[in-house]
Amino acid sequence: MRPLHQRYTLYSERNDTYIFVPEGEAQSLTINRTSGDITLNSPKYTVPYAAQRSQKAIYGILGLISLTLSMASIAGPSSCFNEDFFVAEYVVVITGRNLQGQIMGHDIYRATEFDLLPLAPVSALVPPHPVESHLLALVRSHFNGGNFLFSYTWDLTRRLQVQWQSRDADIGKAFWEVVDDRFFWNKFLQTKLIELATAQPHAAYGSFILPIMYGTFAIRPTFLHGRHMYLALISRRSRYRAGTRYFRRGIDDQGHVANFNETEQILLVEGQTTHGTVRAQDDSFASKLSFVQIRGSVPLFWSEINTLRYKPDLQIMDLQQTESAMHAHLTTLKQLYGPQALVNLVNQKGHEKPVKEAYERNIAQLNLPDVKYQYFDFHAECKNMRWDRISVLIDQLKDDIDKQGWFQLNIDQPKPVKVQSGTIRTNCMDNLDRTNVVQAAVAKYNLNEQLRALGILSNTDGVDDFEAFSKDFREMWADHADSIAKAYGGSGALKSDFTRTNKRTRKGALEDGYKSVMRYLKNNFFDGARQDGFDLVTGSWIPRKNPSSSLFLVTDPRPLVTRSMPPLASFSLFMICAGLTLPRSSDYSLFYYFLLWFSLFAVAMVYIIIHGIDYVSWPRLNPPTEVIYYNGPGYRSAHHGKGLHGKDEPSWKKTNWAAKVSRRTKSIVDEVELGSVKKRVD
Template structure:
């Protein structure tokens, strides 16, 4: 695989150019020039001298994330700080920890932009970079599982890293479009050494020792860039067959060979055996959503579109093509709020009746009630034959071909694909890891990893940390039920922590996730701004009616007056009674107004607002019509205008969020 530049020096020539000069040893030096006025990207000839007046930046560049065009200028995003996460088979894996944003337009400052729209868009970019967990490697394709890398090793030997990267997990693919297009358009201008694929996910690598064998246990999760977003603003499937919160999780076990007397370690990849077990998770592949209304339980909306079956089939067949047989494990409740999702999912699965897809329902909450979390073993017993059939990937250094291939995969989901999914995936991973260690002869036939506390503790911590990071990226807080993952026990303290996390999720999902969703849509290319900030003024203005905007202010002032009244002297009980009656009444009226008109107070995404889902009137299921006013249709058009102008009628044949087509404003 073609090597990448690991360090770059940045030079600026006045306001004319940015020049990236490789600082690597052993790689023929070809600097990269970006002309700020025209935006042209030029790969210079080897050892081209720097301009006389070029000035070097004090900060080292560890990679170019890509270029993004906003309303006033195009910007280059670069990595200025990195953290070493571990060495995997001789390759260093890094997390990007700090970034810089370089404007191309000489008249634009990234720190003090000239227009509030540009300032808002830059804030979205910074928040996304600051809040994400971005991983990369210079010589290892972190976006692909071990088995996929082995299957394409001959092809990869002559390809660039970005050419082999899994398109689903190549997070900055949209940002790298300019560099990739420049390479494709000119065969003499190969920018491959500057194109760094970045993955949004998790990585944990730990050395372990068991029965005299040195090993490494590694856990990697890869988040898909398709239909990416936050918990309530990205649910279900789009018409391309991509589902929300899709993650591939790979557990690697690397085992060194028996140590020989006097043997010396000659490389970082001295593992005699490499084993990989992969699982996936993703939203229920239906057109569905949960509509925030400020209530703790949002309104559940299932859209029965004519293309639902075909789109679900497209999604499942894609997974079969990539991973082999699909074993679908559904953990949603069979009754109550979640029941309609289960019913619709099973109905379409039965209708499709795909030969390589097996569906299994597990009533998680009923089976594990009263903190009986050991009942997860019931599901393991049900899936035991399927897990054996699917297998795992095993590669031995002494053999030219793998001893085992993973021919199928378990796809687990609950409502959010977070908490219950994490518990079940960790249990499946533990079961498979035990089988792998027994197959290697490291564990006896009647032993499990829980019998070895040090090894078990590392395993549990890895899966709990992995669960927290995935949950934070999607829902805004760490995973629930993580006490069981960490300790193998469900505790009352864990229940209390889950309560705190649930409150935190509620606050973030209702009041902060709109901005986070906008950042996802901007950075992944789902929304592209026009070169005119005036066309995007809706991003920085509040178009809600005056009465709607004033109600929270009145409620806050009423609460202040109530608190102030507690300090007033008691000159007359009647005067205080009327005083508190006035302000408590006003507070109650304003709070009731906010509950009745709840959708007006949710922080919705502004780039691609889900108007067509909120006001969907086609066939399907809706658990309630809360937050829309005293009457469902009262003021509908008025509210739809401030939330986002619908393009066409709102109904079964038009659904913006399901389409997820690139939008330009």
């Protein structure tokens, strides 16, 4: 593959251009701030003498993002200020990175700092439009809150088996051409550069296109029975149907499911050595082994509607396209990974039961070959902290795991010893806590089999018999679980004490209680903005031409009575506490005082509970109104938080802004033309 530039020096020439100069003797790149044109300079180009050098080092260009048309004041010849509109386009760059580790001689970095460089010259006297400022804050929050990984020399997005299978076809191609499209997180931002690289394949534009991946990476050296090894764990999050826990569930019409993650466990084994000898980590391992699992939301059209209650309202939609969407999803998985073993951990009783029944009904109707369904009632089997019962599921999956195998490449053989011929696809409701526990157990079983096949472990030994090795394995999987849970659910993973220690403890249960409270608060009051950040960066929503048409993003359309209830409840509670704690200067009874404030507090809280849907932080770019007010065939657990009769529309729906946005997103490509970015690259 063609090399990527690893570091740039940034120059700006007045307010006209940005010049990115790579290290070495490579061609530089100029971006015109007025027109947005991108030009690859000739090898003999020299930076103008008057150009100003930036003090920050640039470690990668993530792409360009168009926000909304903004208003600038430009001084005219008569010293008056004329108002003019321009496209608010920004270059997103990496200005900070941390080395996460090294695998087979390749450095893996995590992006830690980002900068957004405005293209159009913004007047210092006039701040950006409020809509533009809001969208800027969403972009910054998204990048600062995520775990973004990249490498200049190794493809993080593809598992070892795929890299080996396509090694000949990859020769001479740029990085962006070979990465897995699902995990190319910034592909939408790279639209302009990709178009230039496609139109001019012999130019060096591809060396400026740095793909980043949203996921996790960890690698640890270990020693077992005279063999030096490295154990690595990589998770890759799909950019399709990306988002937060309650605002991205189920499947879409194209067969993409929410919270889809591919997890690869890699074992790199060196040749026979003596204890205490540590070799440099390069690509000369005696054996390379890879085992892949996947997770994703239940592939149905379903959701959980937040109403401020701890248990949201469950909504399952029996749409005509359910069968075709599920068929597309499973067929794609078979094409990518091979035969599928679907492990469903959803409860068979209570709130989750309808999801289980709908999943099983549709799977039975499809009756696809090479798709096996396996149900395991996790909570019922493991109740009373009987976590050893996970072995029951592993026993049920043994035949599938053994048949699917793993990928193994030995240094002394030109072809793989084994290839993985299928995957275990695991899901629970959130694809977080129960899924993490099961995937770790499956990975441990497979690791035992790999070490036995290599002759490092005997048939009677297991990973758990070697505490140091087992501890590394458990901690890697627990950290991996926490990262995926934070990205989707807003807090660390539940049940992670079992993953870390092989035991379920009361302390772990208390920690899970705290994490559950944090999830509740974030899912109800903060995830709307987080979801907007996902939609904006991945291209699921493209800003409008005119900022005034997007004022709904920065205004509160709810009526005064709705907005006044939280302050009223807070002030009433304050007055009650003041009456109970402050010293009294008279002997008059406070009965009527407390009656007044208790009554106001009760009225405010009852109103908030009845109209709970009005107080949830909903996404504003792509509001889920069609899901909330779905009245077709399917299942609805309740209609909480929607007024006294459970049918009232929320204030933000009555203003029609949400409905307009929903209609607009269906024809987004035809309606929006910002600069040269006219379509989304998929």
